[in-house]
Amino acid sequence: MKAENKVPKLYSNGETWRSVNLDHPSTFDTLAMDPTLKKELMDDSDRFVKRRDFYRTIGKAWKRGYLLYGPPSTGKSSLITAMANHLKFHIYDLELTRVQSNSEFRNLLVSTANQSILVIENIDCSKKFHNRKHEEYNNGGKQVSS
Template identity: 70%
Template sequence: MCTRKIQSIKNEKKVLKLQSLGNYRGVNLYHPSTFDTLAMDPVLKKEIMDDLDRFVKRKDFYLKVGKPWKRGYLLYGPPGTGKSSLIAAMANYLKFDIYDLELASLHGNSDLRKLLTRTTNRSILVIEDIDCSIELQYDKMEGTTRVRARS
């Protein structure tokens, strides 16, 4: 059997995990959200799915050019607008585990580095409420506004 077929079968049977970084035990993720059940603009849904497909297919390209194989999305909106359901649909679609990271629990860059090394390949890292995790300090200097993040 070819390697791609074996990997495809493994992915079909994979039980997704939801893990909280900082907590060593994850839980099985049985979220019913899929792109078929997601209530969102069909054109936008297709664009996201196409982007995810293109990203997964280009893993070897990233390796060849020496770039990290990662993709980022910024989801924003009030509670209850489907951000978590979209993340679950993406995880179910890609068969990726989800890691939840709360920045407020970190004391510095070394803590972040340690936590990130515990994530597995083929995973989604969720940083919720990033705008509430840091205190922003504004300085006026020479007619320019600088933003300094303080944790």
């Protein structure tokens, strides 16, 4: 009953997470998507939520990942919102260009709530990552490394 009344929130990062109520009408009912794929996604997410205790029993982290890709305005954000509304999960929208260090990145990740969706948009072009194997690599805790 508590989960049914939960209002999903949208969090965005600065030095800490800031939130607003997620007041977006996108649901699986309103989503324009292949019906078979939509059902598979809904069944998969529902099955995942029901198996939380199973993950704990076998000693695995209770998390699920999806890689969404495609050109702008093809419904990726609407799908994420529909999933959040369906599951009553919060959304954490992580803007990598605002993250200045590995420790800040780690702090943001560990401060996300359970039963939430972490979104990292445009991960392929958000930030120039430094490769630890590169001879000029000198992290010093000041940059996010790959």
